[in-house]
Amino acid sequence: MRIDIVTIFPEFFSVLDISLLGKARQAGIIEVVAHDLRAFTHDRHRTVDDTPYGGGAGMVMKPEPWGEAIDSIVGPGRSDAVLVVPSPAGEPFTQAVARELAAESHLVFACGRYEGIDQRVTDHYEGRMRVRLISLGDYVLNGGEVAVMAMIEAAGRLVPGVVGNPESLVEESHEDGLLEYPSYTKPSVWRDLEVPPVLLSGNHGAVAEWRREQQIERTRRVRPELLSD
Numbered sequence: 068m069r070i071d072i073v074t075i076f077p078e079f080f081s082v083l084d085i086s087l088l089g090k091a092r093q094a095g096i097i098e099v100v101a102h103d104l105r106a107f108t109h110d111r112h113r114t115v116d117d118t119p120y121g122g123g124a125g126m127v128m129k130p131e132p133w134g135e136a137i138d139s140i141v142g143p144g145r146s147d148a149v150l151v152v153p154s155p156a157g158e159p160f161t162q163a164v165a166r167e168l169a170a171e172s173h174l175v176f177a178c179g180r181y182e183g184i185d186q187r188v189t190d191h192y193e194g195r196m197r198v199r200l201i202s203l204g205d206y207v208l209n210g211g212e213v214a215v216m217a218m219i220e221a222a223g224r225l226v227p228g229v230v231g232n233p234e235s236l237v238e239e240s241h242e243d244g245l246l247e248y249p250s251y252t253k254p255s256v257w258r259d260l261e262v263p264p265v266l267l268s269g270n271h272g273a274v275a276e277w278r279r280e281q282q283i284e285r286t287r288r289v290r291p292e293l294l295s296d
């Protein structure tokens with residue numbers, strides 16, 4: 068998988084060299100390249116934004132640098148890449164969306180600032196490639212970089228070969244539509260708190276049943292709306 072990120076803070080993504088994704092990059096499973104949007108400006112101040120037509124507070128990101136930056140990545144004409152734009156106005160980012168992104172061969176992330184990127188950028192690229200506005204939740208960030216980091220981690224870890232043991236991806240929250248069951252490890256007693264005896268019983272059937280019951284109980288308590296789907 069190839070991941071390109073366009074941002075005014077390319078250094079923000081150097082942390083991806085360290086984490087789990089660092090190994091995936093070294094193994095050549097995932098290639099991540101961050102591009103500085105300002106490299107696609109041509110004025111002395113390297114201007115990337117301007118005041119909004121129609122008035123209002125804040126600044127809007129100019130379309131020209133974005134067009135040059137994205138074209139430098141996907142070339143002219145049509146592209147099989149997906150342009151992902153983190154935005155509070157986007158579709159909810161879920162484990163299912165993470166799986167969809169993980170199945171793509173080329174993702175281009177456009178990190179805008181909250182006031183947004185000139186609408187004509189996504190309008191233009193919708194005619195050339197798939198474009199997805201994606202939201203992490205109902206809140207506002209100053210820029211898309213933090214959201215892109217979360218999406219890259221959530222999708223990247225689902226790419227085959229990135230996580231050592233693929234089994235560990237199966238029993239996770241939201242993989243089966245439920246929240247995950249509580250987990251325990253040694254010691255069996257800690258500060259007078261005991262591990263649930265069923266987990267020490269060696270009865271795999273009883274353990275599986277208990278875990279399922281815990282998933283349902285936890286989901287009903289914390290995210291009841293997931294049970295009504």
Ligand SMILES: COC(=O)c1ccnc(N)c1
Nearest residue numbers: 153154202203204208210
């Ligand atoms: C600038 O980006 C945002 O404010 C943003 C991006 C993705 N999800 C959100 N909830 C906000």
